[in-house]
Amino acid sequence: MQFWYFLTALTLLSALMVVLSKNPIHSVLYLVFTFFCISGHYVLLNAQFLMAVNIIVYAGAIMVLFLFVIMMLDLRRNMPDSKSNLTKLAGAILGGTLLVILVAVMRKTQFPQFSQMGGKFDTQTGMVENLGQVLFRDYLLPFELVSILFFVAMVGAVMLGKREAGERNF
Amino acid sequence: MVSDFGYILLFIITAVTFCAVALGGAFMLRPNRPNIEKLSTYESGEAPDGNASVRFNIRFYIIALLFVLFDVELVFLFPWATVFGNKILIEETDGVWGWFALSEMFIFIGILTLGLAYAWVKGYLDWARPVVKNSNYQSKIPASAYEKINQKY
Amino acid sequence: MNSIIALSLFGIANLFLGFLNNRKILLPATLAFVLVALGLNLADWNQEYLWFNNMLRTNNLSVNFASVILVATFLVVAVSRGFGDDEEHTHPAEYYAIMLFSVVGAIMMVTFENLIMLFVGLEILSVSMYILTGTDKRNLRSNEAALKYFLMGAFATGILLFGIALIYGATGSFNIHGIEALVLTAAGGSAPALLYIGIVMVIIGLLFKVSAAPFHFWTPDVYEGAPAIFTAFMSTVVKTAGFAALFRLLGGAFTGVYGTWIYILYFLTMLTLIIGNITAVYQQSFKRMLAYSSISHAGYLMLTATAKVAHTQSSILFYSLAYSVATISAFAVLMVVAETKESNAEKTNENFDIFNGLAKNNPLLAFVLTVSMLSLAGIPLTAGFWGKFFIFSDAFQRGIVVPLVVAVLMSAVGIYYYFKAIISAYFKEGDVPAIELKPIYKITLIVTTLLTIVLGIAPDLVKSIF
Numbered sequence: 001m002q003f004w005y006f007l008t009a010l011t012l013l014s015a016l017m018v019v020l021s022k023n024p025i026h027s028v029l030y031l032v033f034t035f036f037c038i039s040g041h042y043v044l045l046n047a048q049f050l051m052a053v054n055i056i057v058y059a060g061a062i063m064v065l066f067l068f069v070i071m072m073l074d075l076r077r078n079m080p081d082s083k084s085n086l087t088k089l090a091g092a093i094l095g096g097t098l099l100v101i102l103v104a105v106m107r108k109t110q111f112p113q114f115s116q117m118g119g120k121f122d123t124q125t126g127m128v129e130n131l132g133q134v135l136f137r138d139y140l141l142p143f144e145l146v147s148i149l150f151f152v153a154m155v156g157a158v159m160l161g162k163r164e165a166g167e168r169n170f
Numbered sequence: 171m172v173s174d175f176g177y178i179l180l181f182i183i184t185a186v187t188f189c190a191v192a193l194g195g196a197f198m199l200r201p202n203r204p205n206i207e208k209l210s211t212y213e214s215g216e217a218p219d220g221n222a223s224v225r226f227n228i229r230f231y232i233i234a235l236l237f238v239l240f241d242v243e244l245v246f247l248f249p250w251a252t253v254f255g256n257k258i259l260i261e262e263t264d265g266v267w268g269w270f271a272l273s274e275m276f277i278f279i280g281i282l283t284l285g286l287a288y289a290w291v292k293g294y295l296d297w298a299r300p301v302v303k304n305s306n307y308q309s310k311i312p313a314s315a316y317e318k319i320n321q322k323y
Numbered sequence: 324m325n326s327i328i329a330l331s332l333f334g335i336a337n338l339f340l341g342f343l344n345n346r347k348i349l350l351p352a353t354l355a356f357v358l359v360a361l362g363l364n365l366a367d368w369n370q371e372y373l374w375f376n377n378m379l380r381t382n383n384l385s386v387n388f389a390s391v392i393l394v395a396t397f398l399v400v401a402v403s404r405g406f407g408d409d410e411e412h413t414h415p416a417e418y419y420a421i422m423l424f425s426v427v428g429a430i431m432m433v434t435f436e437n438l439i440m441l442f443v444g445l446e447i448l449s450v451s452m453y454i455l456t457g458t459d460k461r462n463l464r465s466n467e468a469a470l471k472y473f474l475m476g477a478f479a480t481g482i483l484l485f486g487i488a489l490i491y492g493a494t495g496s497f498n499i500h501g502i503e504a505l506v507l508t509a510a511g512g513s514a515p516a517l518l519y520i521g522i523v524m525v526i527i528g529l530l531f532k533v534s535a536a537p538f539h540f541w542t543p544d545v546y547e548g549a550p551a552i553f554t555a556f557m558s559t560v561v562k563t564a565g566f567a568a569l570f571r572l573l574g575g576a577f578t579g580v581y582g583t584w585i586y587i588l589y590f591l592t593m594l595t596l597i598i599g600n601i602t603a604v605y606q607q608s609f610k611r612m613l614a615y616s617s618i619s620h621a622g623y624l625m626l627t628a629t630a631k632v633a634h635t636q637s638s639i640l641f642y643s644l645a646y647s648v649a650t651i652s653a654f655a656v657l658m659v660v661a662e663t664k665e666s667n668a669e670k671t672n673e674n675f676d677i678f679n680g681l682a683k684n685n686p687l688l689a690f691v692l693t694v695s696m697l698s699l700a701g702i703p704l705t706a707g708f709w710g711k712f713f714i715f716s717d718a719f720q721r722g723i724v725v726p727l728v729v730a731v732l733m734s735a736v737g738i739y740y741y742f743k744a745i746i747s748a749y750f751k752e753g754d755v756p757a758i759e760l761k762p763i764y765k766i767t768l769i770v771t772t773l774l775t776i777v778l779g780i781a782p783d784l785v786k787s788i789f
Binding site: 056061062072135136144 | 226229235238253271285289294
């Protein structure tokens with residue numbers, strides 16, 4: 001339990017640093033660290049496969065994309081902070097309200113204790129075998145249609161990313 | 171008795187100590203006399219020019235995106251591999267399960283491969299090649315003169 | 324259900340038809356694909372099925388919604404004319420393929436039984452739309468619109484997904500009938516607070532997609548920046564699919580806790596109506612006016628989607644059909660006029676004055692524009708009138724007075740800005756040369772106009788089927 005608190009504090013801290021740090025590269029590195037912390041949470045939930053996936057896909061592949069996007073921006077030109085104080089204040093109020101609501105809801109919700117579940121709790125839910133059985137039997141159709149989603153993303157990205165004659169390179 | 175997670179913890183601890191000992195030992199032993207040349211970034215012997223934050227070409231992004239898509243596709247293969255040969259399921263369904271699971275995955279991979287094939291055939295994966303310039307210059311010296319010289323020497 | 328699988332395969336087939344280097348076959352092929360999908364869709368009529376482990380449900384409601392979507396797609400494809408002859412800068416095979424894929428997503432959003440299917444369908448639809456918005460790569464406005472739409476849309480999808488997760492946490496089920504039963508038993512007061520937050524978040528995510536206020540800020544910029552043909556597609560197919568999903572959730576899964584969301588939605592309905600109509604009055608650009616008008620139509624549809632009774636479904640369907648047909652013909656006229664002016668090397672914009680003097684040389688186009696504007700404004704003898712009539716009488720029967728009064732007042736405001744286009748076409752001086760229309764284009768325009776008028780005279784033809 002102490003470890004859980006430690007990990008959660010670390011996650012929140014690094015997630016805050018993603019937003020607060022001025023240098024986008026630092027933000028990305030903090031985001032990688034956040035993903036590692038979330039992977040730690042997956043381990044605590046006994047879902048090792050998701051932990052590995054989180055590190056491979058998010059901390060590995062998606063972060064590469066993030067870095068590419070940042071490298072496509074021109075970092076040498078130092079952009080002045082475009083947000084006015086009013087925008088920042090509005091954002092802070094909105095985010096803060098959502099946070100308060102969510103925390104209040106979580107405090108009000110009664111999560112069943114282990115003793116109340118009559119020993120029916122299955123520790124193996126997060127294992128890769130169970131995930132496979134659920135994914136390839138019950139959720140067969142969404143799984144196949146996700147391939148259509150990937151297909152659209154692939155076709156669209158290569159179509160939009162291809163440079164063409166006469167295109168403006170602003 | 172160490173649990174399974176204990177082993178992982180031991181590995182992490184060993185890795186951290188190993189790095190710390192190696193780097194720390196080197197730090198203790200080495201002489202410390204920095205100068206400008208030593209502190210500059212090493213770029214294969216070239217003098218570094220400008221800094222690293224330049225704007226990249228969007229072509230890299232397409233490759234990276236294709237990598238992510240196939241990375242995600244591979245991730246789906248792991249849970250599939252655990253249930254594909256599941257004895258209980260195969261016996262329950264009289265062997266149909268194996269074929270079912272196989273075709274399921276083949277459709278999924280097939281659609282994504284079609285996407286890759288599309289990008290390939292369209293030439294979106296080709297790197298832009300430098301254009302070879304053909305000059306129309308007509309030399310007064312005939313080509314045979316060069317060949318004579320080549321044969322002579 | 325079969326239409327989903329067929330459309331997925333057709334989309335891939337369409338993409339590879341592009342390798343034949345024959346732009347002529349793409350348009351008829353796509354039209355044929357959409358027709359086959361429509362046929363497969365109608366084959367499910369009067370049968371109630373659950374597919375693939377309770378992932379999809381097909382019944383008459385879903386068949387009707389999917390048919391409206393497919394008819395709108397057919398009309399949009401028909402007025403696209405193969406995307407012109409610009410070989411270098413347009414990729415018709417890709418555009419048609421992505422349009423077909425987005426219809427897959429739209430039909431998933433109509434037929435879903437499991438919230439996972441809703442999410443995947445919404446993603447397919449949205450990702451296709453982000454791509455289609457940015458297809459005019461040489462136009463900075465189009466680039467900006469695509470990026471804006473993508474960033475905001477991704478955020479809204481994230482909120483929807485968070486909502487689904489919270490609902491799962493509260494009820495332990497993704498299945499909307501499972502959720503409905505659990506919500507009904509929990510509505511006595513023992514419902515976990517997570518459920519309410521989840522419901523609100525899912526509703527927010529969907530309201531973003533149908534561009535209801537206060538989640539409408541992307542709409543004018545995106546509608547203006549995107550190529551007109553995709554704007555027409557977006558404002559018809561996406562809106563119908565979004566409202567189908569919203570109606571199925573509000574009328575089914577969330578009815579147990581009616582009291583929590585109904586007042587929020589009444590308020591948002593009035594806000595949407597007021598913002599959409601009042602802002603549309605001040606627009607100079609015809610496309611931006613249509614964007615705000617689409618916001619205001621979202622308001623009218625929300626008025627009915629909030630009814631927890633099932634019989635309002637025919638009003639939503641009728642309104643969606645009337646709105647889609649009228650919007651497509653308005654965009655079709657705009658496209659062909661703007662293109663002609665552009666090819667004459669005139670400086671064009673998509674303002675109202677582009678239609679100045681349209682009636683002199685192009686009586687057919689001016690008439691089509693007039694009928695579509697009248698239908699959108701809700702003038703009698705057009706389909707739009709009956710659409711509004713059914714919605715208002717539903718609202719009257721349910722006794723929701725304040726939103727109804729706002730809706731009636733705002734539809735009076737609407738008449739003003741729709742008539743601006745008609746006045747430009749008939750009474751203002753201007754010079755639009757006689758435009759030679761391709762046969763398929765002419766036929767489509769005549770069909771949409773006739774459909775609007777026939778539905779305006781005899782609404783029961785369609786209303787009795789819905």
